Amino acid sequence: MKSSIGLLLAGGLCVASVARHDRPLFRQVDHPGPVRAAALPEGPDSSRFTYTSLVSGLDEPMEMAILPNYDVVIAERKGAVRYFDNATRELSTIAQFNVFSGIEDGLLGVAIDPDFKNNNWIYFYYGVGGEKSVSHLARFELKGRKLVQESKKVLLEIPTQRKYCCHSAGYITFSDGLLYLSIGDNTNAEEIEGHTPIDERPGRELSDDQAATANSNDYRGKILRIKPEPDGTYSIPDGNLFPKDGSRGKPEIYVMGVRNPFRISVDPKTRYLYWGDVGPDTEVPGSEGKMSYDEINQARKPGFFGYPYFLGDNEVFPDYDFATKKEGPGKDPQRPINDSPHNTGIRELPPAQPAFIWYGKGPSRKYPLVGKGGASAMAGPVYYSDLYPDAPYKLPEYYNGKLFIFEWIRKWIMAVTMDANGNYVRMEPFLPQLKVVAPIDMQIAPDGAIYLLAYGTNWFARNTDSGIIRVEYAEGNRNPVAVVSSGKTIGAAPFTATLSAKGSRDYDAGDKLIYEWKIGAKKLAGEEIRHTFTKPGIYNVVLTVSDQNGGKGTATTEFKIGNTPPDVTIGTKANRTFYWDNAPFDYRIKVTDKEDGKIERAKIHASFNYLTFGKDLAGALSGSEGENIRYAATAKLYASLDCKACHTVETKSIGPALKEISRRYRGNAVAADMLARKIIAGGSGNWGSYPMPPHADLPEKSAKEIAEYILSLGESAGDIPLATQMKLTEHIGKGNEGAYVLLASYTDKGANGIGPLKTASHIVLRNPLIQMEDYQEGNVGVVVATQNTGFVSYIANITNGKYTRFNQIDLSHIKNIRFRIQEHGAGGTIELRQDSREGTLLGQVVIPGGRLEDLKTGWKEVLLPVSGTGGVHDLYLVFKNEQIKGPMFHIDWMYFENDLTP
Known part of the structure; x- marks a missing residue:
């Protein structure tokens, strides 16, 4: 299975690696990425490009909107609306949507109105929090940094399902006053048995894409095109796929038959629509290995683009019967028939249109530069030089008429050359020296600069290597690149910080750099400075690097002063790396916190477990809350389901808190089996009248694992002592791949306006x-x-x-x-x-x-x-x-x- 943001791109529920706090948003390399084919022409001098990190440390950024004054609004998946002030270089949170953020849903899209300068309208697409499974396309007024909640107008309400993962898409863009919205197929991609999801058995409509993307009467698996009206409604423009009266399908549909149209763009001259479609994981043989292709698509007119019947160059999937487990003949691309009992739209679909570019996991014979491995194809803008006549950072004429495409997983950007009719000619690496960490959005600003939004390394996480990169091209004097390095950025007042700009650089030989630091109202000069924060608060430190020719570059870093992170240490006289049969192991856990003073034992979470996997524990350690390391993978499975819509770990929501469930059934030997049956069958009465939906298709083994995970949440930290000695025996007879993990964590109370901070420490013992x-x-x-x-x-x-x-x-x-x-x-x-x-x-x-x-x-x-x-x-x-x-x-x-x- 593949997912919208590459979160599950490697297939299955994967565990991400630990993010290093010093990891940059991008890395510039001397011998970059994909090898340039010998026949390709040489592009412009790559040394004329400069790169600046404007923002870092975002929490799952999904899309950005560049305002006319070059401020940027960023949508974060968990619901935060972030605002980057281009003048002050400060990042703030201006709103928090109540969103459903399970199964890759959440706050997914943001775009400003084409007439934003006059009307201040901004649009968001998000999964609405609560019990109703819908997503909203809504319009607000943005006045300065204030998102006016009273101005909200809901243009579209999209019915969805929240039982199965995945594919939400959710990108918004405008062209000629028309709004385009991409929506994923929102269909169960977990149990496809090596095929596409076309499960026609009764009650399996959520596993049948013929009920979604191939259904003309459903919004999912589509790209919609509407014309927003001043009163907050919308009209249907001429030229969509179906009649305006809705007689053959939803009149908002422009494109259907797509799986996860994650990033879209419209050619500003030809009006061709482009999008990247994240492909399935199938075992069906194809022209290039298995038919698990990612696609870049081009729609010159509205139409049906094949899924779930066809992929790539209209290669045909067999018609798989999930009841008999047998394959039959596939559909006819020229006359595809949706004869599924779950289809509520037209039966005979428009002829399938093939993909523009497609590639699988292995090396591609047709497009060798795309590389191999996991994939998540995305479409960026088409560039035209004459649309940026006086722009100081406009790209060279060489890129005129080229389409930019990019890869979330493979970290490349390509410039695609087309002929006068829009046909594919070739592709070549664009900025191959720039290795962006999971690029998720790409836009061109009015001054010609390219803005890249980086999602970052870890999935479902706030990443230090997420943020916004501004790319400038200059023929004359180039702006310096400002880089800030510092030590700790969190601590108690008074706090002395040492800040260095030594990593800053200028690509023009002979330029002399001047360094200016702005901390609140205070300004300091020098390549290196020391500054003492005397009062608690959150401070933005802005570095401006200038050359003698007027070029400037800036960088911002944030300090949180007023709360010192806890100190959690684990001492032992034993070896800290290996275990041996019956070897003694002792440990002592010690926690101190400057502001909390006396430490409450109940707040120290500690666990000691033997895990049967041991080679790659980084993700489990980063994703666990300390006491549940044994259930790290199960917690990821739980998070992918719809359970989070009704339950939180700590407090009552629609349903009871998970910890309350755990406490009620603690000591009950049959509780895990009982809860597993309840998860599968659903029901109500034990905790109130609100019914818990069934999960009939969840395997019994997975339901039992989730039940055991929930029961584990109520285990008190006192279950293991903070100091003891034992003999290591649990591994005996279980092979060489396992590991013992001792993990301790403490979250302080917060202090002086700075929220609670958590520190964790661990020891991992592996086979010698x-x-x-x-x-x-x-x-x-x-x-x-x-x-x-x-x-x-x-x-x-x-x-x-x-x-x-x-x-x-x-x-x-x-x-x-x-x-x-x-x-x-x-x-x-x-x-x-x-x-x-x-x-x-x-x-x-x-x-x-x-x-x-x-x-x-x-x-x-x-x-x-x-x-x-x-x-x-x-x-x-x-x-x-x-x-x-x-x-x-x-x-x-x-x-x-x-x-x-x-």
Whole structure:
């Protein structure tokens, strides 16, 4: 399955990686992205582009609206409306919509009226909070920074379903006074059995896209086109797909037969509509692997674009019968018939129109530059030079008439060249040196600058590497790029901050930079400054970097003064990296907080669990609330369902709080089975008269996992002590992939106008057997396991000076590292060093040379004695034999032996 914002693009309910607090919105590289094909012409000098991060740290930004004064309004999925003041460089929250934010829904779209300068109208598209499953397209007045709530006019109410994930789309754009709104198919994409969702069984209409995107009487899986009227209503423009009287379908429909039309744009001259359509995950064979294509589409006129019957160049899906599990002949693209019993619209659909560009997960023969892997195709604007006659940052003539497309997952932007009739000619990388973190929106401002909205690394999260990037092209003097670096940005008053602009740069040789800092009403000068915040509050620090020719660049960072984050530490005398059979493990959890003073034991959340997966725990650690690490993946499943519309964790909503449910059934041995049945069957009476909807299609196993997750929420933190000693035995007999996780967290009370802050600390203990090919950095070769290698993978091509690095390993109580080696080559020395290739030598072992015939003797084990002390460090294995240039030996794995090993 794929989702609208790439949130589930890799398929299934994935766990994201931990966001680093110093990760930038973009990274400029010298040898960028997709390889330029030899036949492509050389574009403009990429060094003429400059990039500025205007805003960072947004919470799931979805779309932006650039105002005439270059202020920017940003829609965040969980309902916040954010406002970036271009003059002061300050970011504020001007409204908070009550939204339903489950199954990828929420506040999804924002756009200003074409006559905004005179009428101040701004439009939003969002899932309405509450029990009614609808989304609204609404208009408000925006006066300065105030969103006037009393001015609200609901133009459209879109019925949806909130039982199954996914595909909400929700992008708004204008062309010639007409509003275009993209809406996803909102259909169950979880149980498609390798096909498209066309489940015609009774009661399965929510799993049948023939009831949505292929249904002319439904708004979902469509792109609508309407003309907003001054009184807050709308009219139907000429030229939509169906008659204005609604006799054949919804008259607002311009395009149908789309799955998730996530980002759309209209060519300002040809009026062609473009959109990226995030494709399905199927097992159906296609012209380029499996028919799991993402598409860029071009609509020269209204029409039907194939889904769920066709994909790509009108390739045909089989007609799969979900009852008999058999495939039948697919539809005819020239005369597709929607004969589903769930269809409420016309039976004979318009001829299917093929995609403009399409590609799957593997390498594309037709469009080789798109790369491979996960995908989420999006359409940006079509650029025309003459529409920006006096714009200081207009793109060069080279890009005239080109369509920009971009990728959320693959992080590229392409410029697509078309002929005079709008036919595809070629594509080429645009700004390949700019690696944007999950680009989700792209617009061109009136001054010719390109604005890119970055969603950021983690899914469903506030990301430090989310924000707005402004891209400028200049033939003459280029603006400097301002970059602010600082240490901590949160703390108690008085708080002294050290701020540096040393990362700022200017692309014009010989320019001299001047640095000015603005903190409230105070102005400071210098490349580096120190400033003490004496009073609590939220402060925007604005850096302006100027050159002698009038060029300027700015950057903003925020300080929250008045509340110190809690300090949570976990002490242990044991090893902090590995576990061994029956090894003792002790720990001591200590929490301090400057403002809270005495710490309430009940507010310290602590858990100790053995998890059967251990190699990639980052997402589980980032997504957990401390006490529920065991249920991290289940919590993600729960969040994808409609349960959040009626339940919150802490407080009563339409239904009871999850923690209240947990407390009621605590100690009840059959509660998990009972709740699982209730989740599937639905019902009412136990907590009031409001009925809980059934989830008849939820597998019993998933319902049981959700029930156990809910029951776990009421477990008190006192279930495990803050200090104890134990023997590690739970892993025994369960393989090598598991890990023990000790996690402690504390959320303070907030202080001095700054909200509560949470700090978490953890220890992860993994198996002491490490496969050598799992190194984090190195320059050796890896031999993949095959029948010829005895199904063993190992590192090879080990010559003098090569190395491997393994991150964050504790050598406390380690006496030896046991290596499994093959004496093939000249032999040499394995050196164990700390923190760098030239770091402290902690031990070494000499491996004898071997001849080719020695390979028949197989693998041997050798010991490297370790003299290092405790503490977590990066470890380097450096391979030495200065006498020869050839290969030395092979290594399969290494095992860390503790001082209890016999």
